[in-house]
Amino acid sequence: MNRRARLVLFVVGAAAVAWLFVPAVLDLPEFGGTFHPYRDAAVAAGVAHATANIVSAVNYDQRALDTLGEETILLGSVIGAAALLRPSEEEREQTEVPEGGRPLEAVRLVGHLLLPVTLLIGVDLVVHGGLTPGGGFQGGVVLGTAVHLLYLAGRYPALERLRPVPLFDVGEAVGTAAFIALGLAGVAAGGAFLANVLPLGTFGSLLSGGTVPLLSAAVGIEVASGVVVLLAAFFEQALRVERR
């Protein structure tokens, strides 16, 4: 397609989007106003299922199917990136990682100190996702990145021992499978995929919200493993792989 045809196509497309988008934006409720029909519906539905964090009620209960879709997209992206980053025929992998420069003592100290703290924050975000801001995705990313503080502290071999990649390959599959299994349990017990069939518990207690904490934990396992596998592929390319 030549430049002129592309420009014509762009102008037609942009005009069509503007024709639909501009009136839609102009008709939106005022910024900071009090008219929130979705909030009113979502809060009522979340409270009815004893889920204190309404965002998690939306993510893991009301719209859990959307979360399954997002989780599957993440899984596909990680698989795709890991497949693309495999050493090609013109490349070879070294067994020894070349010694990098030693980081500052202060960086090493902070890295080692923050590793357990960050892991704890990640677990806290996953476990309390149904009650306070956070949840499987946020906590999973924190957990998946936390282990890499060891690399910042200058110890790549220690990082490799802390996160054996095959284990996290399995973790990614197990997390996704657990989400689908909980969805199928909903079909068996409640007649709908991802129906919230477990006892709802007391509003505000740790295990309230029925399936919400379990689905959050499944997403946490999947996301944490996915981040580790993804970054491991980048680390291998950066530190081990070189041209023949």
Place this chain on the structure above:
Amino acid sequence: MTAVIAVALTLVAVTATAVVLTPDPARQAATLSVYVLVLSVLFFVLQAPDVALAEIAVGTAVTPLMVLLTLRRLRRDR
């Protein structure tokens, strides 16, 4: 509250411009982290702490790390 939102929005615009105007990709990874932190403050001010947490986790750690590791590989081949 409106003043806090205005300040946060202005900071987002300023730091986003700084990211675009940073020429070296390695430095850009650092300015990007700062921009993401400011953006998550905006999300927090707008009462979306869940989104702020997701933004901080992905934008300040995973993305810059991927950029820096990619640059390290590319520079080694030169």
